[in-house]
Amino acid sequence: MEPLRSSDPARIAEHRLLGRLGAGGMGVVYLARTPGGALVALKVLLAEYAEEPGFKERFRREVEVARRVDSPWVVPLVDADPDAEAPWLATAFVPGPSLAEAVSSYGPLSERGLRVLGVRLAEALGEVHRAGLVHRDLKPGNVLIGHDGPRLIDFGIARAPEDRTLTATGMVVGTPGYLSPEQAEGRGGDGIGPASDVFSLGCVLAFAATGRAPFGSGALDALLYRAVHDPADLEGVPTGLLDLLGRCLEKDPARRPDAGELARELTADAAVQSEGPGEAAPQDEGASAWLPEAVSRLIAERSAAALALPDIEHTLAPTETPAEPPTATGSPAEPETRETSAAAEPRDSRPAGRRRFLLLAGGAVALAAGGGGAWWAAARDGGSGGKGPAATASSRGPVHTIALHGDLSGPYRATGRAQERGLRLAVEEFNARGDAPFTVKVKAVDDGGDPAASARVAKDLTGDPTVLAVVGPTTDDTGQAALATYDAGLLPVVGLSPGTTNLTIQGFRSFLHARLLDAVLPIFASNYLLGTARSRKVGIVVDRPAGAYGTNLASSLSNTLANVPHPSVPEVVSAMRRDFGTAVDGVLSAGADSVFFAGLPDRGALIAATLRERAFQGARVSGPALLDDQFLTQAQEAAEGWVMVAPVIDATRKPEARKFAAAYRERFEEAPPRYAAEAYDVTSMLLEALAALPSKGRTRQNLLASVREGKYEGITKNIAFQENGMMAIDGSGAYVWRVDQGGFVYDGPAPLTA
Structure with missing residues (x-):
């Protein structure tokens, strides 16, 4: 949770605000307490959008839809005022991760867990459909995980099948990768009914079973094409669920089971009952027995952090200095040792109604830091070969750390080592400046190209409060394994060599893609x-x-x-x-x-x-x-x-990079390999942005905001980022x-x- 800003109100209606859960272009989502003391997620639209024709009406429709659905597995609407100057709605707060975060960070669910997940989401959809609605955007990011079961969220685009306000023929509404064929083809009106949600639920269950979307990743048009024409990839789905998921993913809507039939077939496992929240089946070992142990611990951490939040008499909005978040390894109530500032706080580029809930008071980071154990990836604070000085901290001013997360010993070690050396050269040049306001230390960590090790590296670096930014990881797979953890800690991560679109479209707030994507x-x-x-x-x-x-x-x-x-x-x-x-x-x-x-x-x-x-x-x-x-x-x-x-240059042949090439050759006694200059560029960009911040504002959040909003003229190319973290295309970045x-x-x- 981010602290409130000085511009935020202390209350909205009678709800006392505690902090920010996320922000997007259209509004902000706050964590708040109701007058009775319950925690809610309160979404507020910016007043200027409320003035747009039809916008307030669409928001009112979202409120009405949320009120029509009554299910223990749907996050309930608590209160709303769609007619306020800045319209708002409040839903019950669930202190757990999204299904996307849980599976990406901790792996697929067991068959038992899949059946519990499927039964309860099918029951939620049954209530949605009985209310005469279609959800239209069921995906892992719209399923929150509580210890006693999942919760379906986000009815922003839910509609009755006959409602054509968002479903004109040819318009695709929803999230590619989890859309039904009829949605992917842009069928309008009655063409998208309850069976469309069942297809999306099949996609969600396939993701929960395998850790990947059943129609792969890549360009959006490719995802839409596969949904319509290609069979789903169900390799790794438990045998007992293959037939049922296959029927959910039939191209013909008429061949799919309805939500009620799906729930009945999933309860063929006698251990799965349809109790309400908190009512574990008698044969359960516990309400959270359906979840991996690590996910249960994460939910417990976040729940404990929620309980530790101030009561309604003490939740004042900050004036000058925001409340300090906890340390990465401390208890929820323990203050963090690094200084923070309210200036230049980052904005979540995702729409407020589609956000993934952020960690509460650092609970997820505390869990990540505490669960490292013994692992083989080596951390190297010394040099990387060559005859120059190692990038070590001096006694001048404060010391901040820039980390390299890469494959330094595995199949892509040439790329990882090139990036490490480029980073070190940029740091050494910065430390050698007479006017440098602080000293920079390098922490290079090797994942060997192994996604499992990459996830552990991310936990280690996120849990180190001195690390303000990370360059890496080296590959698409190691990036996929690490980014959810970095995102939970809002630790800026700049990727140079991964090229998949999938890393960008997942909406990680702290990931910046500093190269043109493979699809571009x-x-x-x-x-x-x-x-x-x-x-x-x-x-x-x-x-x-x-x-x-x-x-x-x-x-x-x-x-x-x-x-x-x-x-x-x-x-x-x-x-x-x-x-x-x-x-x-x-x-x-x-x-x-x-x-x-x-x-x-x-x-x-x-x-x-x-x-x-x-x-x-x-x-x-x-x-x-x-x-x-x-x-x-x-x-x-x-x-x-x-x-x-x-997306990479030869620094010895690009005029703007020749000075760098000479310095690299002097330092490491060889010509710079591919990706060394790119790493030098992004490291210099990070250091320039960090040096421009006031001393008390040199935090991860402020650095991320500064880099996102700025533009850096490098020796390889000009670097600027779009709202989603993708590098802006300004004529540079692709080479022959x-x-x-x-x-x-x-x-x-x-x-x-x-």
């Missing part, structure tokens, strides 16, 4: 193919083993070419095949004079060899994954002439590399136009 790079690749290569027809070869990475590249390029319009020929290669002959012959026989490969280095070598055998002379283009020595080693002569569009005489050669910025 094909826009520049199409400019190269149509302009530089003058291709008349592009063959797109999608390699299934590349997973979401390959799908992102291929679908983005296909859509970009279709919008021009420009002809393309798609071919998909199964993971079971190592022979690319059929795919290559397919695109060439269709008239393709260039080939774009959406895949990884080892299989890239296979298609390169096939094209060489066919004496193909056209352009051969791919994404950043092929910018890897493995491709050169395995493809050998067949790699010659290939072009990669990637080619293979020449057995090595990668940097050719400068990718073309902005064809």
